[in-house]
Amino acid sequence: MNILLALLFLLAAGAGTGVVLTRDPRRQIFAIAANGLVLTVLFFALQAPDVALSELAVGTAATPLLFLVTLAAVRRNRARQ
Amino acid sequence: MKQWLKLALLAVAGCSLVWPVWRIARALPPFGEPTGNYGPEVNRLGPPLRHISNMVSAVNFDFRGIDTLGEEFMLLAAVTGTVLLLRGIRGEDTSAAPDIIAGRALAGRAESTTVICRLLGPLTVLFGLYMAAHATVTPGGGFQGGVVIASGFLLLYLGEDYSAWRELIRSHIVAALEGGGALLFALAGFLPLAEGHAYMENTLPLGDFKDVFSGGLMLVENVGVAFAVAAGFTMLFLEFMEETRSLEGDGDK
């Protein structure tokens, strides 16, 4: 359990850095979804299933969809002007 | 302010904070040996006092219920702000035809997507309802169940066209559910006031341990939160999707 938790924390740090370093917004959406998934596994390992359920539904479904539709709306607005 | 100046300031701030952060990290209790007393007390006193087994729900809806009332209204305010911002410029008309941008290929929807979404969408909504209803016995609750229900509605959108989805999800009903859920939560606190107790004190019958109908007032608050969160997220999806619809005409896709 010691090693597993340490590795999960380091993986969470890596996933967060990946979100920041991905500059293109369309690619950042996948990084955000991956970050949500890594955080879900970490919260599950920290004995917090309620939190893991919230983070799973929000971080992999709701937030990437909002970003996607925002990018689509921006593109459509620019095409119309 | 120039960009290099911003980055230089950030570097200075970062370097000057490295040593304090290290000192603070050493001064915090080591990971795995917490020194607080509130958590273990809640764990010890929760089941006999309130007859429920999910301590996280107990903290959310009973021991710190007014906190959650504040969070609930924060959610309501954020959703209202988004709707106002987006509808203020666009207007209240809705349209079902997506805007076509010239020069981009339009991929059709695969049939397997429709089949899988039709199978999994209602199942996900049912699972979300189960999770929201069993707040006091198993991991779950209004917040989690509400978000799972909203993602079930999203699966339904992926499987059908936008116009078919709009037939299912009408903005008036969603808006009513959202406001109604928050109102139910706030009014649930007034029930004990009518009997002479404090606001949001748990005075309903508490039920048996490990039974679904345990926890008293927590169940009512839970239902309110589940409605508000599910409808809030669905409303957000709706408003953002409407941004990509065309303004003139209403065909079908």
Next chain:
Amino acid sequence: MSVLPWLVAAWLFGAGIYGIVSSRNFVHLIGCLSVCQSSTYLLLLGIGYRWGGVVPVFYDHPPGTKAVDPVVQALVLTDIVVGATVTALLLAMAVQVDRKYRELDPQKLRPMRHEGHQ
């Protein structure tokens, strides 16, 4: 191992702030803000963890078993859901900024002046 969670939380927060300062696109900036938020979740849940503790839901194990802290879990739970709606509000503002100025680059936008915008 005993200070790793606090250092990871500090690193994530610093990375998020760096992303916000050096961002060239508003939507990317909002993604970095969510990284900052996730650092606070890590910190809170790390404080509540106890070696050998079980889930604070006493359904399968009897009440009285040594469990992790439920108070911080309750805080993080509501925080995640409300944080997502605030992200949606910020994204709506980004859409409006782009609609008005046709520009999503924070470094190219200037504060508004009296005699109109530029």
